[in-house]
Amino acid sequence: MRIATIGTSAITSDFIEEINASDRAVFVGTLSRDLERAKAFTEARGGSRPFTELEDLAASNEVDAVYLGSPNALHASQALACIAGGKHVIAEKPLGANEREARAVFDAAEKAGVVVLEAMRPLHDPAFVAVRDLMRNLGRIRRADLHFGKYSSRYDEILAGKHTNIFDCAMATGSLMDIGVYTVEPLIELFGAPESVLAAPVLLDEETRGLTHGPLDGSGVIIARYADFVATLHFSKITNDRLPSQIESETATLTFDGISVPTWARVEHRGTAVRAAAKQVHVEEGARTEDLELPQVPNTMVYELSDFCDAVDAVQAGSDPLDAPAGPFGNVRHYRDVTLASLALMDEARRQMGVSFPADALASDAPEAGER
Amino acid sequence: MRIATIGTSAITSDFIEEINASDRAVFVGTLSRDLERAKAFTEARGGSRPFTELEDLAASNEVDAVYLGSPNALHASQALACIAGGKHVIAEKPLGANEREARAVFDAAEKAGVVVLEAMRPLHDPAFVAVRDLMRNLGRIRRADLHFGKYSSRYDEILAGKHTNIFDCAMATGSLMDIGVYTVEPLIELFGAPESVLAAPVLLDEETRGLTHGPLDGSGVIIARYADFVATLHFSKITNDRLPSQIESETATLTFDGISVPTWARVEHRGTAVRAAAKQVHVEEGARTEDLELPQVPNTMVYELSDFCDAVDAVQAGSDPLDAPAGPFGNVRHYRDVTLASLALMDEARRQMGVSFPADALASDAPEAGER
The missing domain is CATH 3.30.360.10 (Dihydrodipicolinate Reductase; domain 2)
Known part of the structure; x- marks a missing residue:
């Protein structure tokens, strides 16, 4: 599986290390708005194709899947763009700014027939x-x-x-x-x-x-x-x-x-x-x-990468994405449901804490589903 | 100081052990509705005067102070009876079933000029x-x-x-x-x-x-x-x-x-x-x-007993009871305020938890202070 990354953070770098250590995945390159940064980060990690535009990454036929290591607020829109390009997605936690965003991503993945998985390390360890x-x-x-x-x-x-x-x-x-x-x-x-x-x-x-x-x-x-x-x-x-x-x-x-861990x-x-x-x-x-x-490894991202590869392999072998195995706790559907229930809990907790994000305002301004 | 106790619990026994070890206090006897029990418990601990009636204990001129080791629901009424008899009181925690009960006890103590202290071990340790x-x-x-x-x-x-x-x-x-x-x-x-x-x-x-x-x-x-x-x-x-x-x-x-501890x-x-x-x-x-x-002793009730003796000694030497020293954190007034604030917090917590006591019903049925 050919994986590109979005983001040049330390955690993205750790994930690429596991891609390079795996015989099931290949690191293609990373996206950064700054071309020099994208090039340097990609080359230093053995990649071949730096990206500066999300649309190019999403449309690229050199890429099967995308890892999102960008800021939380960008996960949903970037995931949606990648899904629209037919890419499988593994996104850093939390998958969206709120439950509504995450649900939109999972709904799009279901329609497109691709795997979306949240990189929640303990649930793969x-x-x-x-x-x-x-x-x-x-x-x-x-x-x-x-x-x-x-x-x-x-x-x-x-x-x-x-x-x-x-x-x-x-x-x-x-x-x-x-x-x-x-x-x-x-x-x-x-x-x-x-x-x-x-x-x-x-x-x-x-x-x-x-x-x-x-x-x-x-x-x-x-x-x-x-x-x-x-x-x-x-x-x-x-x-x-x-x-x-x-x-x-x-x-x-x-x-x-x-x-x-x-x-x-x-x-x-x-x-x-x-x-x-x-x-x-x-x-x-x-x-x-x-x-x-307890069992230990130097970099626990190895498990979520391996589970993501399992899910994508199953889909490429004909499985429905939601039924694909996604880790020790169940299939993609199960991990999706945990992500959604977690974000719903966090939405309510933030409401009580008085902490709101721009994405929440969008939700309350948006028309009800039935009104669209 | 001559101290009687109410209750024949293990914690009462531990407190009497410290009375007997102290050169500032003497154990008079304990109250139990069962005369044989009162006698046996009192004699086994070196006391001389078993009690079976609260009124006798409260009126006894052989007693200067009373330790309450009885169930929580009885603390306030027993403390009020002892205060009415001019006794100083040290009561196991919590001092009352709710803040209202504890306030009534402290108010009565203030009028009677006696010391009331809650036996909250860490605050004396x-x-x-x-x-x-x-x-x-x-x-x-x-x-x-x-x-x-x-x-x-x-x-x-x-x-x-x-x-x-x-x-x-x-x-x-x-x-x-x-x-x-x-x-x-x-x-x-x-x-x-x-x-x-x-x-x-x-x-x-x-x-x-x-x-x-x-x-x-x-x-x-x-x-x-x-x-x-x-x-x-x-x-x-x-x-x-x-x-x-x-x-x-x-x-x-x-x-x-x-x-x-x-x-x-x-x-x-x-x-x-x-x-x-x-x-x-x-x-x-x-x-x-x-x-x-941290400093340790086998029985930490030694500290609350010693602080209680200090407070009573100060009152006997002419101090206003509320100004009497009651432990490392302050005077009787300070300890009273901590007890009242704690019970107020617990009242609100119990309200949210759906846990109520007969004493709470009394409070809500009672006329407002201004209506009396």
Whole structure:
């Protein structure tokens, strides 16, 4: 499969590294509005064909599929252009600025008969599958806390009064979209869509609004409510969250590190609870602990690339795109549904947090489907 | 100071152990409706005077102060009776079933010129003061997560179809009141009252309603919103929460264990953030970590007893009770205000969680103050 990329970010570079390491994919070249930049980036990574126009890339018969590593706000329009040119698409998370954008992309892909997949690393990683398998043996789950918080060097830029795409409503970014999405999608994969959510942001200071084009979250918390348990999502780009993620059942507690790339997991089976008092904070009889190292590779993008190749191969062999296998959790349809449910959750969370993007205004201005 | 106790619980026993170890207090005896029980419990702990009637205890001139280790729902009425008899009162947390009850107790104490203090262990513990001191040096705080979750042997009783005071709306108990309060009061002490809260419970199964006398929380989560940061409180009596508590600033992350009795703390100062990509989950230059062991004693009730003695001594030496020193964080007035703000927060959280107590119905049925 011949893959072109859009974007010259570090993450695009990491993805191309995996294309070059794979015997199933070939790197064709990258798109950049600046020809010299497109050439240099493409050549340095063994590509042959730099692009400066999206239309040329979408129409190129040298390209079978496109990886989108561009800013969030551009994913949907770029995906639509590539789909219109018959290309399969793998897009960085989140696939669109909101659920409406993502739905438009998936609808177009369905009509065009191509594969669209979101590059959500944990949902393609055997280490996360191992966590899911551990979770299935916990018994009745009552609480979950998923954590991803990492101080971003781009926040230094904001504090220095400089614009950055990573904190900009016009780019559909901020802590929920860039980091929180790594807690939302595993939540949806593990537990399905919640009955309701409660969300609270830590907004960047008002003085930065000129840079961020509106109120924007530097950090935040979401409570996801289910029939008989509750989950909490913690995300941040302005602090370092040092806690592992945790899933608590009535009989055991599962903890695991880095939700985007888990490397270890621990299951603590409780013993028989012994009555506690002021002097005995926690006493149990018969408790036991299991520690597990999870499978690791240097670059976990290898898995999403491989799953994307599987899906495209299946389509080229005659499969309906939605039925094509797309990773350890299911087919393209399943991954699409997780992406859509995740964006729907994030749309509602942003509404409660008071964080809106230009793409949201379009949605509310647009006529209802029946009125078109 | 001659102290009697109400209740024959394990925690009451632990408190009497500290009375007996102190050269500032003497254990007089305990109240139990069952005379044999009152006698046996009192004698086994070196007391001389068992009580079976609250009125006798309140009127006794052998008693200067009373410790309340009874179920939450009884704290306010018992405290009011003791105050009416001129006794100083130290009551287990929470001091009342709701803010209205606690306010009535504090108002009566103010009129009677006696000390009322809530036995909230961390707010009297040097280990928690050390955590507060570490927090003050973190710089700009953006997020906090406070955790207390411990599987209760009493939940085994509920699952076996037996009634227990610890899961009973009529007793004003449940996970927030019994365990969550240990996260709420430190929150208020460290950060003050939040601007608003969002709360979600994990309710016990509907089949248990006959035992619990209404919807009751086995676990839950509260988000507390402040002007420029957000805190999350996690509490549970039906699971084991294995995470430490955490306070995140823009430059450092403080973690510490067991909020009711912290024994260690860690401060991780971040270095210069280095741009991350798929291959580099977290890279920093110049980060450093401080680990601290916190001061520990076998029974942390020693501190609240000592602070209570200080307050009563000051009053006996002529101080106004509200101005009397009551612990490392301030005077009786300060501790009163923390208790009231905490109960106000819990009242609102319970309202959102759909958990109500008989004492709440009294409040809404009662005439407005101006109508009396």
